[in-house]
Amino acid sequence: MTVKRREFIAGLSAGLSAGLMVPAASWATPGMSGQLTLGEMQVTTLSDGHLTLPRSMLFAGLDPDAVDQILQAGGIAAGPIHPPLNVTLLRHAGRVVLFDAGSGPGFQSTAGQLTAALDAAGVALEEVSHVVFTHCHPDHLWGVLDDFDDPLFPNAQYLMGEAEWDYWFDPNTASTISGDRASMAVGARRRLEVMEERLSRFDDGQEILPGVAAHASYGHTPGHMSFELRDGQQSVLIGGDAIGNHHVSFAQPDWAIGTDQDADLAAKTRLRLLDMLAHDQMQMIGYHLPKGGIGRVESAQSGYRFIPALGE
Incomplete structure (x- = not known):
């Protein structure tokens, strides 16, 4: 496949107009969380389940009382954090495109539900034409292989940012990454x-498929990419893990998050994206954000707020 080069789509839109969001509750299909229509693009979020993470993994080094205050205000119960896993499905121009591939069966028992969600959406594995990766962490990449280590999507082409590929394909990464992440690098x-x-492979600013442009959002991993889907004046940003939670990273976006490999760069990226999304009133899809991950960003007295589309 030849990846076409062009300038990144300039002038992010003023967001999706009212009525384009179809709440999942209206059709309540298991595994399907939300749906958007952008012109001829049909966008659905699918649930791969959820993770269970100790708070220390996310918030080590932060003031526990300040973190608890934010989490309590957001209705987050005490104990581990349970971030959802939202895989985005795009149907457009005869293509069936997945953004990330979920966790597969070998990561956490509460994850790896993408195949069931695709079945619920009426999509056969053979129909998936492209899989586009935001980054190579297990809950985004490991689901690309089946139980026999064969490709789960037998007819798919794969697309990944050049910098992300270079980092994870380098055999030295497993020995130079922090010890708790070595198994991630090997996998x-x-x-x-x-x-x-x-x-x-592609670079920042390339149109990787018709109406799909890459947007560098480094920090969570060395080559993390987000993607803008656009049809005319309508657009949405698939943010992956660039904004990885709907509480602390919105209320205090400059605070370091333990799952980010370069916490300082990730915070700068997060602030840039939040400012852009709030200013342009552009909708976003977050991999670990609630209610299917689809929503918008509002400026708050301190920081920002995530407004889920299903809550409106």
Whole structure:
């Protein structure tokens, strides 16, 4: 596949007009969380389940009382954090595109539900034409292989940012990354080796598919990418883990988050994206945000707020 080069789509839109969001509750199909229509683009979020993470993994080094105050205000119960996993499905111009591939069966028992969600959405594995990766963490990449380490999507082409590929495909990464992440590096490289012959790489600003432009959002990983979907004046940003939670990272976006590999760069990226999304009133899809991950960003007295589309 040849990836076309062009300038990044300039002038982010003033957001999706009213009525384009179809609440999942109106059709209540298991595994399907929300739906958007952008011109000829049909966008659905699918649930891969959820993770269970100790608070220390996310908030080590932060003031526990300040964190608790934010979490309590957001209705987050005491104990571990349970971030949802929202995989985005795009149907457009005869293509069936997934943004990330979920966790697969080998990560956490509460995750790995993407195949059931695709079935509920009426999408056969053979129909998936492209899988686009935001980054190579297990809950985004590991679901690309089945139980026999064969490609789960037999007819798909794969697309990934050049910097992200370079980092995780480098055999030295497993020995230079922090020890608690070494297994992630080994697992990523093994999957990239399987996909290599069918994988195209791209840079910031490229239109990787018609109406889909790459937007560098480095920090969570060295080459993390977000994606703008656009049809005419309508657009939405698929943010991956660039904004990885709907509480602390909105209320205090400059605070370091433990799952970010470069916490300082990730915070700068988060602030830039939140400011852009709030200023342009552009909708977003967050991989770990609630209620299917679709919503918008509002400026608050301190920081920002995530407004889920399903809550409006």
